[in-house]
Amino acid sequence: MKDVILALDQGTTSSRAIAVNADGKVVASAQREFPQHYPKPGWVEHDPREILDSQLAVMDEVLEKTGGARAIGITNQRETTVLWDRETGEAVHPAIVWQDRRTADMCRGLADYAGLFASRTGLRLDPYFAGTKLRWLLENLPNVRQRAEAGELAFGTVDSWLVWHLTGGKHHLTDATNASRTLLFDIHRQCWDDELLRILDIPKTVLPEVVDSSGLIAETTDGLPIAGIAGDQHAALFGQGCYEPGMAKNTYGTGCFLLMHTGAKPVMSANRLLTTMAWRIDGKPEYALEGSVFIAGALVQWLRDEMGLISTSEEVGELAATVADSHGLVIVPAFAGLGAPHWDPQARGLAIGLTRGVNKAHWCRAALESIAFQSGELVRCMERDAGHRMAELKVDGGATMNDLLMQIQADLCSAPVVRPKNIETTAMGAAFLAGLGVGMWKDRREILAMLEEERRFEPREIDAAAKWRDWDRAVERAKAWE
Numbered sequence: 001m002k003d004v005i006l007a008l009d010q011g012t013t014s015s016r017a018i019a020v021n022a023d024g025k026v027v028a029s030a031q032r033e034f035p036q037h038y039p040k041p042g043w044v045e046h047d048p049r050e051i052l053d054s055q056l057a058v059m060d061e062v063l064e065k066t067g068g069a070r071a072i073g074i075t076n077q078r079e080t081t082v083l084w085d086r087e088t089g090e091a092v093h094p095a096i097v098w099q100d101r102r103t104a105d106m107c108r109g110l111a112d113y114a115g116l117f118a119s120r121t122g123l124r125l126d127p128y129f130a131g132t133k134l135r136w137l138l139e140n141l142p143n144v145r146q147r148a149e150a151g152e153l154a155f156g157t158v159d160s161w162l163v164w165h166l167t168g169g170k171h172h173l174t175d176a177t178n179a180s181r182t183l184l185f186d187i188h189r190q191c192w193d194d195e196l197l198r199i200l201d202i203p204k205t206v207l208p209e210v211v212d213s214s215g216l217i218a219e220t221t222d223g224l225p226i227a228g229i230a231g232d233q234h235a236a237l238f239g240q241g242c243y244e245p246g247m248a249k250n251t252y253g254t255g256c257f258l259l260m261h262t263g264a265k266p267v268m269s270a271n272r273l274l275t276t277m278a279w280r281i282d283g284k285p286e287y288a289l290e291g292s293v294f295i296a297g298a299l300v301q302w303l304r305d306e307m308g309l310i311s312t313s314e315e316v317g318e319l320a321a322t323v324a325d326s327h328g329l330v331i332v333p334a335f336a337g338l339g340a341p342h343w344d345p346q347a348r349g350l351a352i353g354l355t356r357g358v359n360k361a362h363w364c365r366a367a368l369e370s371i372a373f374q375s376g377e378l379v380r381c382m383e384r385d386a387g388h389r390m391a392e393l394k395v396d397g398g399a400t401m402n403d404l405l406m407q408i409q410a411d412l413c414s415a416p417v418v419r420p421k422n423i424e425t426t427a428m429g430a431a432f433l434a435g436l437g438v439g440m441w442k443d444r445r446e447i448l449a450m451l452e453e454e455r456r457f458e459p460r461e462i463d464a465a466a467k468w469r470d471w472d473r474a475v476e477r478a479k480a481w482e
């Protein structure tokens with residue numbers, strides 16, 4: 001079983017590994033959750049050691065089952081920022097997670113440069129991205145700036161952190177998709193931007209080399225080629241076979257991330273979406289439009305773990321299906337501010353429309369609706385940018401196993417929602433990128449031939465306009481709270 005590609009999928013809440021054979025079938029997999037740390041309201045951290053150890057553990061588990069692999073593909077939670085000592089390989093601080101809002105004031109202070117950052121990086125000045133997180137580390141930890149300037153420290157997103165350790169500290173690199181989430185990378189010229197680095201006061205010495213998303217990138221200490229790297233949402237776009245302009249996918253995990261392939265030239269959004277890399281292969285960049293929702297499946301976890309309203313994630317769908325609607329309840333899960341298209345780091349979560357008849361099942365229904373509304377807002381923006389309706393929405397990620405959520409999504413967007421047989425599209429994308437890198441598959445056509453649909457959810461006639469009106473009003477009330 002050695003003729004497999006090993007995909008490492010380092011997500012926000014768990015590390016996963018899967019082995020994919022030449023037919024595109026998953027032959028082995030393993031998964032391990034790791035702890036989330038919330039040291040202050042609005043702060044979210046991971047222990048980089050826990051990220052690494054959990055990822056290595058699942059990797060070993062899968063390799064044990066397969067007896068080896070032909071190559072490794074890496075995909076990862078994006079923007080999460082790690083700074084480590086080049087000598088010891090130890091992080092100087094916990095990883096600052098993408099959901100962390102601690103740099104909201106810093107971003108406001110940089111508002112004069114918003115246009116410049118947007119035109120070069122395709123991003124907005126929001127605490128979401130890595131650049132201001134890195135600056136926070138340089139400004140707030142003793143000695144760190146001096147050590148960074150002396151070349152002693154290395155910065156990276158989670159892909160860089162993993163590659164560093166997998167290669168025994170030999171390679172400090174990142175791929176173009178992960179670089180495009182830092183606020184430091186010029187997506188047009190495909191290089192780190194000196195002017196933006198100067199504005200953020202970040203020394204170039206800490207930055208990794210930027211490489212393609214597919215190809216022979218590096219070798220692990222055990223001699224395994226690392227042949228693919230991409231941020232998880234870009235990998236999912238690849239794994240869904242969205243290779244033509246206009247093709248889009250939405251991933252329902254901790255958050256929701258809707259990406260639409262736009263071709264070889266970046267398209268700037270007129271509707272507050274981001275411009276980002278799709279991937280870069282053979283030195284040729286391809287681009288995408290993206291809308292990011294910060295809290296989606298995480299709301300279901302919150303109902304389960306913090307509120308105790310349900311005991312398993314599946315229960316949210318079972319309970320929600322016992323009622324026809326949310327009885328007027330609207331939940332806006334702005335726990336980490338609001339992402340696209342509102343971009344309000346000061347927004348906070350809200351439940352409105354409570355009346356005496358609202359029960360547990362209505363809470364569950366409103367929770368699912370809030371995930372669908374947030375994704376639906378992104379669809380609306382993308383349709384405006386594209387100038388036409390979306391033909392269909394390809395979906396993947398853990399929460400897509402919820403049939404009711406998928407049906408609500410189709411109804412609210414008046415578009416078919418298409419679920420593939422394998423909803424682990426992120427890891428599949430990393431496997432495909434690595435497999436192309438070592439010649440396991442010849443080209444994208446071969447990959448498309450392996451993809452299978454499982455179910456289409458056709459939109460039903462509902463009074464969507466009334467629902468959207470309530471949602472829009474509730475969102476306005478959640479804004480600018482903190």
Ligand SMILES: Nc1ncnc2c1ncn2[C@@H]1O[C@H](COP(=O)(O)OP(=O)(O)O)[C@@H](O)[C@H]1O
Pocket residue numbers: 011012013014252253254255296297298299300301313314315316317397398399401402405
């Ligand atoms: N049946 C379900 N209905 C709704 N949400 C679910 C369901 N099962 C899992 N989820 C949510 O999906 C998320 C897990 O999806 P996953 O793709 O593994 O996320 P991530 O990669 O962000 O860690 C969790 O936030 C979980 O609450």
Ligand SMILES: O=P(O)(O)OC[C@H](O)CO
Pocket residue numbers: 010011012013076077078079098231232233253254255292
């Ligand atoms: O770990 P996930 O799947 O929730 O993805 C996180 C995103 O990459 C954040 O931008």
